Amino acid sequence: GENVEQHPSTLSVQEGDSAVIKCTYSDSASNYFPWYKQELGKRPQLIIDIRSNVGEKKDQRIAVTLNKTAKHFSLHITETQPEDSAVYFCAASTSNTGNQFYFGTGTSLTVIP
Amino acid sequence: GAVVSQHPSWVICKSGTSVKIECRSLDFQATTMFWYRQFPKQSLMLMATSNEGSKATYEQGVEKDKFLINHASLTLSTLTVTSAHPEDSSFYICSSLIPGHGGGYTFGSGTRLTVV
Numbered sequence: 001g002e003n004v005e006q007h008p009s010t011l012s013v014q015e016g017d018s019a020v021i022k023c024t025y026s027d028s029a030s031n032y033f034p035w036y037k038q039e040l041g042k043r044p045q046l047i048i049d050i051r052s053n054v055g056e057k058k059d060q061r062i063a064v065t066l067n068k069t070a071k072h073f074s075l076h077i078t079e080t081q082p083e084d085s086a087v088y089f090c091a092a093s094t095s096n097t098g099n100q101f102y103f104g105t106g107t108s109l110t111v112i113p
Numbered sequence: 114g115a116v117v118s119q120h121p122s123w124v125i126c127k128s129g130t131s132v133k134i135e136c137r138s139l140d141f142q143a144t145t146m147f148w149y150r151q152f153p154k155q156s157l158m159l160m161a162t163s164n165e166g167s168k169a170t171y172e173q174g175v176e177k178d179k180f181l182i183n184h185a186s187l188t189l190s191t192l193t194v195t196s197a198h199p200e201d202s203s204f205y206i207c208s209s210l211i212p213g214h215g216g217g218y219t220f221g222s223g224t225r226l227t228v229v
Contacts, residue, residue, distance in 0.1 A: 041204070042222070100162050
């Protein structure tokens, strides 16, 4: 099955700085890679996603890059704000037609005001 | 749109009893529902995949007789934790594919189960 690894497990940045979280996956058939933000005790919220036919996607302060050859993808948050503090999870799916997907181990991001 | 309603949001039960968690898709048909468990400060771990009208597929290491999953209709999937023990205390979340989104998933609000 798919194995998703995520680094770092914790990350602290000063407000206004950038934060980068990296994930690797093992199944070359994976073709959909979402990123979720989860606040304590709440459901994960999709913040951005990327498909295997795209190398980069950006949405305001958030961007995701994908390297299919190396099987890794990264989340970039620029101009971080205190409200960005949360746990972020990457995930990989082997299909976009309904198959299960697997989460990374999570990164606890703290933005220091 | 694409909302999954999960109930209860929290429950406390005694050891040995059973607890049922429900997930309902409110405005779409959820042919597939995924059930996850999350221990404190850990990632979401896939427990099982349920498809409407058929038996659920369980991940390795998940006891199917302990975690009963039913997906009898296109809008309702249930997870029953049978003979609960304190080690079953966890955060349980369901998730379903968002129709027409090409791969995105919507999550229930989660159920915090505490077994005493």
